[in-house]
Amino acid sequence: xxxxxxxxxxxxxxxxxxxxxxxxxxxxxxxxxxxxxxxxxxxxxxxxxxxxxxxxxxxxxxxxxxxxxxxxxxxxxxxxxxxxxxxxxxxxxxxxxxxxxxxxxxxxxxxxxx
Amino acid sequence: xxxxxxxxxxxxxxxxxxxxxxxxxxxxxxxxxxxxxxxxxxxxxxxxxxxxxxxxxxxxxxxxxxxxxxxxxxxxxxxxxxxxxxxxxxxxxxxxxxxxxxxxxxx
Numbered sequence: 001x002x003x004x005x006x007x008x009x010x011x012x013x014x015x016x017x018x019x020x021x022x023x024x025x026x027x028x029x030x031x032x033x034x035x036x037x038x039x040x041x042x043x044x045x046x047x048x049x050x051x052x053x054x055x056x057x058x059x060x061x062x063x064x065x066x067x068x069x070x071x072x073x074x075x076x077x078x079x080x081x082x083x084x085x086x087x088x089x090x091x092x093x094x095x096x097x098x099x100x101x102x103x104x105x106x107x108x109x110x111x112x113x114x
Numbered sequence: 115x116x117x118x119x120x121x122x123x124x125x126x127x128x129x130x131x132x133x134x135x136x137x138x139x140x141x142x143x144x145x146x147x148x149x150x151x152x153x154x155x156x157x158x159x160x161x162x163x164x165x166x167x168x169x170x171x172x173x174x175x176x177x178x179x180x181x182x183x184x185x186x187x188x189x190x191x192x193x194x195x196x197x198x199x200x201x202x203x204x205x206x207x208x209x210x211x212x213x214x215x216x217x218x219x220x221x
Contacts (some may be wrong), residue, residue: 033209035209042201042211042213042214043152043158043201043209044132044211045208045209045210048207048208055207056177056207056208058208064167089155091157091158098207099145100145100165100205101205102148102160102163102205103160103205103209104160105157105158105159106157107156107157108156108157110155114189
């Protein structure tokens with residue numbers, strides 16, 4: 001069964017450094033997403049991406065965040081200057097369509113900011 | 115009112131028990147919902163989609179009550195492997211997750 005893959009599985013970074021989290025969505029999917037989950041809290045939406053542009057973003061997704069689809073397969077999340085509160089599990093997801101289509105999640109990148 | 119609210123957990127049940135989770139939603143325009151399960155420190159995995167009044171998949175039954183704006187998930191003959199957090203999800207262009215209800219099935 002096709003799956004969403006994410007790398008790395010765990011990223012440890014010093015506060016203030018830039019990080020790039022990588023995702024390879026399912027190949028025939030057109031919509032891509034990033035979510036995060038702070039330990040003990042619920043999964044929160046960050047951003048959705050379609051047709052090479054952001055289609056929606058949450059209030060969490062401020063100027064420190066950016067997303068990119070640099071080629072036909074990768075989808076990246078960049079955090080420019082990390083803060084301690086950015087420590088969380090980051091999940092990439094993809095779907096064939098939007099709204100009523102289920103989203104399939106990668107197994108996540110655990111980001112630890114020191 | 116939160117868009118999606120779930121039963122507070124945890125639910126601790128013996129193997130073989132029937133367990134039901136409830137979830138209420140605030141947006142009456144919502145047409146469909148999902149139940150995802152999440153194992154500890156893992157990604158959410160789609161369990162069931164609920165597009166109309168409900169559907170059944172083996173031991174799992176999901177129901178949608180539009181008049182009362184709630185969704186339920188029933189697990190029959192629960193197994194140890196059912197232990198996880200169950201997430202009620204309202205799909206828009208983003209997924210809106212409930213807090214999740216933790217289920218622990220004991221031998």
